[in-house]
Amino acid sequence: MTESNSGTLYVVATPIGNLDDFAPRAQRTLAKVALIAAEDTRHTARLLNHLGLERPMMSLHEHNEAQRVEQLVARLESGDDVALVSDAGTPLIADPGFVLVRALRERGHRVVPVPGPCALIAALSAAGLPTDRFLFAGFLPAKGGARRARIGELAERAETWLFYESPHRIHATLADLQALLGERRIVIARELTKTFETYLQGSAATLLERLASDSNQARGEFVVMVAGAPPADTEGGWVEGATLLRALLAEGVGVKQAAAVAAELLGGRKKAWYARAMSLQADG
Incomplete structure (x- = not known):
């Protein structure tokens, strides 16, 4: 036919x-x-x-x-x-x-x-984060180790990135974002187009405090939106750092130790270098 x-x-x-x-x-x-x-x-x-x-x-x-x-x-x-x-x-x-x-x-x-x-487009349109380029990451892995590795891969992206999250994992995910991204700006949207639609913004630590103080804010389905990585010169020189991290990882140095060495030699936050090292390790 x-x-x-x-x-x-x-x-x-x-x-x-x-x-x-x-x-x-x-x-x-x-x-x-x-x-x-x-x-x-x-x-x-x-x-x-x-x-x-x-x-x-x-x-x-x-x-x-x-x-x-x-x-x-x-x-x-x-x-x-x-x-x-x-x-x-x-x-x-x-x-x-x-x-x-x-x-x-x-x-x-x-x-x-x-x-x-479409929930991701609706959320992004009202979040106040850059929208000229963005990356949708779907759902992050449910298991903690895999989720942190995925966040590490996304941490260095220059564009806004976003993903969906469920109410029973939102606390754990925000805790991982806090550990890996520090003060990076995050916006979470919940219950979009419904009676209790809510947008919350700030660092992951700020958002965790907000959810802890009001359990209702942890209900519903979430769109989590993360600001892109800052320019390279504010994070200690990503290109030079990537070369250093690859060399350390190739010699069997652990991710945490490699990040500490990079921060010591090149400046910048250990958490940022840790996220970078996690991403490089995931890429092999």
């Missing part, structure tokens, strides 16, 4: 909290498709009920996405249009859908975005 005769997959963004943010085009799309592939059909059923719609649904999440591809290809080749939605926001952005969209693109099927809410 040619592409012109097959159905279309619509990648539909849904509200991240406030249902008034649901675009009219997105609503019309869900109303007309033959099938909705939803991350959680129960969650999407509540959205459809709010819109007064009834549509057939199929679950598509991280555990079954690969198995759903052939089923959805068959529906499209029969001429059916299908909508892909996640629980909130834009599908594929730290949500399922990549495996399906890649497979459909490789087979020549039509994939159409229906844009709308």
Whole structure:
């Protein structure tokens, strides 16, 4: 069947909290498709009920996405249009859908975005951090060692970087950011577009104090945004330091000890050199 005769997959963004943010085009799309592939059909059923719609649904999440591809290809080749939605926001952005969209693109099927809410863009637009360049890191690793190594890799990035975090890990993540980034400016956004939407800013230590003083601030889903690394000349000469750190690490010197040597010889904060050494070690 040619592409012109097959159905279309619509990648539909849904509200991240406030249902008034649901675009009219997105609503019309869900109303007309033959099938909705939803991350959680129960969650999407509540959205459809709010819109007064009834549509057939199929679950598509991280555990079954690969198995759903052939089923959805068959529906499209029969001429059916299908909508892909996640629980909130834009599908594929730290949500399922990549495996399906890649497979459909490789087979020549039509994939159409229906844009709308996205938590990372919403958070960044109101954070007061530079937005001319930014890096989205998805979710950081859940285990402490891997998470600290990832932060070490990101610490030297010049652009703003951001990631999603859950309420049960936000304290541990902020503690890691405090240890590795010191006074670097951080903004956290929670409960975006909802009644208790909140932005907090300051160093990681300041944010930890705020969360400790008000347990409500640790509830909800978070977007954590981190200012980019300061210019090289304020951190002791990154280029020269990288050469030194690589040499020390190659000789078997530990990361902490290598960072201390770099700080002693080149100046700058030990924590900054530690983050740099962690990144170099991770890169091999």
